[in-house]
Amino acid sequence: MSVNFGSHRLVVGAHYGMRDWLSQRVTAVIMALFTVLVLAQLIFSKGPIGYELWAGIFSPQWMKSLTFLVILSLLYHVWVGMRNIFQDYVKPYGVRFVMHVFAIAWLVACTGGAIEALWRL
């Protein structure tokens, strides 16, 4: 295998060390707790779930801030996950580079859309 570390490291290569691995776990915990919080409010509600109840969950300022944090966590979590998938299955570095760029563009656009929807509430 050709040398791909040190000064020869790949642009689309691994980010060695704990950072991405740990970030993925920390963001996962944030999203999991948020999911439980939202689901609990739905499960312990009475009657059919209408607009008032559903939008009411996200309307308090603290919940908006928390949802904002979750959207950013999602962005980073999915980036690490998709990067892992591309690194395992897409070997030609040029193709992998294009896919990394696509994933970033896709995720940034989605994040913008989600924040816009949240802020409009």
Added chain:
Amino acid sequence: MSETTASTAKKRPEFYNIDGASLISYRWPIASIASGMHRVSGAILFFLMPFIIWMFDNSISSEISFLKFKAAFNEGMLGLPGFIWKLVVLGIIWASLHHFIAGLRHLWMDTHHEHVTKDFGRQTAATVIVLTLALTVVLGAKLFGLY
């Protein structure tokens, strides 16, 4: 001593990262299946993200958009009947549940190394798959109005 180390070092097998082709040639014990499904479910959610955001946006923005959101699953949307969109949501439900439950399994394994054995891996992988399917059936029945 140093000679033995040198000769054994020569015979050591080399392991490379997996690639697409090894997906076919590898054995697939149940823990691998759960792991593969974790990736697939994550990728599904990645590609369906615009639709998920569309649902989030329309369901919270206003009473009118909330009705539009509901109508997509009853009257249909973009020329596709409502049940097709319900099937997409069923896919999102399965992917979310699998990713969530398999993720909890990983977090548990990361923080409790003393519990990690071959049997533990097999049993929890089976639990993840079965529990996910069971919950998907329950929520899917609700989604399609069976109760």
